[in-house]
Amino acid sequence: MTAILEQISIFGHGLAAVLFGALAIWLFQRKTQQNSTQIWLISAIALTSFWALTIAVEGSFSPMASFAETLRNSGWLAFMWVLLRTGKGRDEPRTVMYIYAALALILCCQIVIDLMVPLFEGSPRLTGMGVYTSLVLRMIFSVGALVLVHNLYSISAPETRWGIRLPMASLAAIWTFDLNLFTITYLTQEFPTELHAMRGPALACIAPILALASLRNTEWELKLSRSVAFRSLSLVAIGGYLMMMVIIATALQIIGGDYARLAQISFLFGTSVAALLLLPSGKFRSWFKVKLAKNFFQHRYDYRAEWIRFTDTIGRPGDASAPFHERVVKAIADITDSPAGILLMPDEAGCLVLQSRWNWPTIEVPSRACTSRTVSFFEETGHIVEFDALRSNQDDKCDNTAIPEWMKADMQTWAAVPLVHFERLAGIILLARPRINRTLDWEDLDMLRVVGRQVASYLAEARSQETLSEAQRFDEFNRRMAFIMHDIKNLVSQLSLLSRNAKRHADNPEFRKDMISTLQDSADKLNGLLARLSQHNNAKTEEPKAVKIVPLLQSIIDKKRPIHPIEATQLDDLTMVADPVRVDQILGHLIQNAIDASDNGQPISLSAKRRGLSVAIEVHDQGAGMSSEFVRSQLFKPFASSKNGGFGIGAYEARTMAMAMGGRLEVESKEGVGSQFTLILPIAKKLTENPDKETPSMNERAA
Numbered sequence: 001m002t003a004i005l006e007q008i009s010i011f012g013h014g015l016a017a018v019l020f021g022a023l024a025i026w027l028f029q030r031k032t033q034q035n036s037t038q039i040w041l042i043s044a045i046a047l048t049s050f051w052a053l054t055i056a057v058e059g060s061f062s063p064m065a066s067f068a069e070t071l072r073n074s075g076w077l078a079f080m081w082v083l084l085r086t087g088k089g090r091d092e093p094r095t096v097m098y099i100y101a102a103l104a105l106i107l108c109c110q111i112v113i114d115l116m117v118p119l120f121e122g123s124p125r126l127t128g129m130g131v132y133t134s135l136v137l138r139m140i141f142s143v144g145a146l147v148l149v150h151n152l153y154s155i156s157a158p159e160t161r162w163g164i165r166l167p168m169a170s171l172a173a174i175w176t177f178d179l180n181l182f183t184i185t186y187l188t189q190e191f192p193t194e195l196h197a198m199r200g201p202a203l204a205c206i207a208p209i210l211a212l213a214s215l216r217n218t219e220w221e222l223k224l225s226r227s228v229a230f231r232s233l234s235l236v237a238i239g240g241y242l243m244m245m246v247i248i249a250t251a252l253q254i255i256g257g258d259y260a261r262l263a264q265i266s267f268l269f270g271t272s273v274a275a276l277l278l279l280p281s282g283k284f285r286s287w288f289k290v291k292l293a294k295n296f297f298q299h300r301y302d303y304r305a306e307w308i309r310f311t312d313t314i315g316r317p318g319d320a321s322a323p324f325h326e327r328v329v330k331a332i333a334d335i336t337d338s339p340a341g342i343l344l345m346p347d348e349a350g351c352l353v354l355q356s357r358w359n360w361p362t363i364e365v366p367s368r369a370c371t372s373r374t375v376s377f378f379e380e381t382g383h384i385v386e387f388d389a390l391r392s393n394q395d396d397k398c399d400n401t402a403i404p405e406w407m408k409a410d411m412q413t414w415a416a417v418p419l420v421h422f423e424r425l426a427g428i429i430l431l432a433r434p435r436i437n438r439t440l441d442w443e444d445l446d447m448l449r450v451v452g453r454q455v456a457s458y459l460a461e462a463r464s465q466e467t468l469s470e471a472q473r474f475d476e477f478n479r480r481m482a483f484i485m486h487d488i489k490n491l492v493s494q495l496s497l498l499s500r501n502a503k504r505h506a507d508n509p510e511f512r513k514d515m516i517s518t519l520q521d522s523a524d525k526l527n528g529l530l531a532r533l534s535q536h537n538n539a540k541t542e543e544p545k546a547v548k549i550v551p552l553l554q555s556i557i558d559k560k561r562p563i564h565p566i567e568a569t570q571l572d573d574l575t576m577v578a579d580p581v582r583v584d585q586i587l588g589h590l591i592q593n594a595i596d597a598s599d600n601g602q603p604i605s606l607s608a609k610r611r612g613l614s615v616a617i618e619v620h621d622q623g624a625g626m627s628s629e630f631v632r633s634q635l636f637k638p639f640a641s642s643k644n645g646g647f648g649i650g651a652y653e654a655r656t657m658a659m660a661m662g663g664r665l666e667v668e669s670k671e672g673v674g675s676q677f678t679l680i681l682p683i684a685k686k687l688t689e690n691p692d693k694e695t696p697s698m699n700e701r702a703a
Contacts, residue, residue, distance in 0.1 A: 005197040012200025013056040019207035020049035027214055040082045041167075044075035045210065052203060060196045066114045066134070073141060074107050076171055080152055083164070103144045110137050135186055142179035146172060166213035170206045177202055301447055306335060310451060314458060324462060325356035328455055332417060332429050333358065335447060336440075340412075340432035344369050345459070346425060351375075360432055363410055370404060377402035378418035379425045384448055385416040386440050415440060417448050419456035426456040426463075490592045490650070491522050497563040497595075514562040521559050542579045544661045546684045549574045549608045549615060556587050557606060564595045565603040572608055575684035576615040582657045583681070586665075589650040590619040590677045597623030597675065614663075614680050622674040631669055654679075 024046040027038065051068035058064045081100050113134045120126035153168045181195045313331040321327065329341040340360035344352040352370035357363070377383070377399050389395040391408060407413050407430065414433040419426045429452070440448075498518055505511040550571050557566050594604045598621045605620045626635065635651050654677075655665040662682055669675035 002193065005193050009060065009197040009200055010056050012198070012202075012204055013052040014200070016200050016203040016207065017049045017053035017056060019204055020045050020052060023207055023211050023214070024049060026211075035086070036082050037079070037086055040075070040079040041214070044072070044079045047072045047075035048203070052200060055200065060199070061191070063114060063118060067111065070107050070110045070114070073145070074104070076174075077103055077107070077145065077148075080148055080171075084152060099144065099148065103141055103148070106137050106141050106144070110134060110141075113137070132186070135182055139179065139182045139186065142175045142182060145175045146179065149175070164213075166209050170209050170213070173206055174203065301335075301443065303447075306447070309334060310454075314455075322358075323356065326358050328458065329356060329358040329429055332448070332451055332455065333431055335451060336415070336431060336444065337434045337436075338414065338431040339435065342430050343427055344430070345427040346375065352428065355427065363412070363430075364406065366404075366406055369406070371401060373399060373402040374404065374428075375425050378428065379420060379423055382418055382420050382449065382452075384418070384440070384445055384452075387413050387415065388439065415448075417452045419452050419459060421453070421456035421460045424460075426459040429455075485649075487525065490588065491525060493592065493596065494518065494560075494563050495522060501562060511562060514558070518559055518562055542581065544577045544579050544682075546575050547578050547580050547583070549576055549617070552580055552583060553587075553606060553608055553617070556584060556591070560591055560595075564598070565601065566591070567603045567605045568607070569605045570607040570609055572610060574608065574610060574615050577682045577684055578661050578663070582661060583679075586654045586657050586679055587617065587619065589654045590679070593650055594619055594621035594623065594675070594677075597621055597625075599623075610683065611680070613683055615683050617679040617681070618676055619679075620674065620676040625671040625673050625675055626669040627671055628669075631667055635667065 024042050027042045027045065047068075051065070051072040054062070054068040055065045077100065084100075113130055117127060117130040117134065120130055149168050149172050153164060177195075177199065181192065181199070184192050184195065310331050313327055313334065316322075316327060322330070325343050325345075329343050333339070333341040340358060342357040342360055342363060342365065343355045344365075345355040347353045351368050352374060353367065354365040354369060381397070383397050385398055385403065386395065387408060390398055390400075390403065403416075407416065412432050413430055415431045417429045417431065419428065498515060501511070502515060550573055553568070553571055557568060560566050591604060591606075598604060602622055605618075607618045607620075609616055609618075636655050637652065651665075651667075658665045658679060658681070664680045666678040666680065667675065668678075
């Protein structure tokens, strides 16, 4: 079995050497302009061919094979480095370069250790330590190389990613195989000859893939992606942490003597406890985020993620969410990792006052939180104040007279962000000092300035909505007052007519009786008007119910007859579905309008008859009448009237109340002839069940 595996290894590595050598020669002889990326690709392929040839000749475990493997890895690492450096459209952060430098250092250490292992043949412990150290370094390199392959593929532009897909897949396959090989060797402490033998045939299968990728000969444009880089660096950090634990634990086992096991357990326990204590710490996370943003990324902020978080915080709905102004403070504080903040807004007099606070109960804010220069200074400049620079007299753009002393006195006050909307100060947000103290750079200032303008527009919109709500409440009050004034005008007209008639009929006992009844009814209506005028009036109108028409209309006629002659031409004994109070108000408006339009002594006729499944109550006068144009376009609009001194409310309110009961109001009018208003209301259900039965009128029953 061993002989067969040895032949497979020799044949497989030999075939891989031939294929990679031929590929290198073909690429070198191509009649194309070769750039640095292609040169390093040819070099890496040639070094791979040399490594495969070395194993086929010397064997997998020879020092020359280990050295050739290091050269192969160096060639491919250099190829990825050049590919990254020559990419367009990005300015990669320096810490990404540190990762390449770290892997290059690991390769150098491999060469040194591989050269030293033969020198330790007389010491089994040193030889074992050297072999295991070399093995661990190869594991670390494989992990780091896979992370860089993933990172390089991910940061490439989507439209050019297909050009490097096959080369990156080939490298991922090479180093994945190596990682499995070295990991199994480390765990079992034995060299898996089967995997070593299959390395050559597996590598031979990769050569055609690289040849196919080389045929494309495309330019590769790389752009650094913040989120992908962060994930990659996280994998590197995790892998490095685990590898560090493995290396130190192995070293303790080799040199620890009788206490090796205790030292290993203590070390692993201590590192685990340290990780559990540091990772959940808010201060550690803040420090890590600052260092990561400063060294690993071109920009401090992931603007898309920050914008999504900002809008989610501002617009979070629901009763459980914080008040709007508190969410405003939190949205800006989250950007700079500030643990607290307050919002100052101008009052009616233009002075800044405390509007809201978030997680900052200790700061003492005076009732007048500004100086005479504060508002004008921030409106003119929009300057973001960094209080550490202000306290050390390093802020030349800030006017010290514009900053109140209470802000500078509190050492937790870190920054002031003005919220300016169309050159007017909508507010100021004071941010507390972050967990990890730092200075604001240009990117912080730009971010806060943009977000401050956005928040200022939100605050201005909220204030506009509040002003509009107040205007709507005043409008409702004015509308209610207009109706009240119209009803008062009607009552005044009734009382005026009543007083004129009293001069002629004061000696008539029946007139005095009707007059007392009319006065009592007018007093009740005035009390009702006062109740409707009150903003605390929450009384609801009654639901429509079955109402006898004749008694209701007769009571209305009796109340109006002392004021003006009213004739009941036809009152059918019907039952309608309505609210009697609203019917009284509607007919009161219609009759009063008819009285105002008629001459003294000219009677008004009132009738009630059936019309299909409805009741029609008609009010007819022989007054001045109205034009068809006025009836069509003006009659039912509020504040439009054909009468001198009229409010133009009666017809509008009458139709509104009729529609609320499921009815309608019809009108027929002709100038110089008169008008007829017809109130249509639903008839009661019992009568609708016998529609063919004739209902006798009050006049017929009297006959």
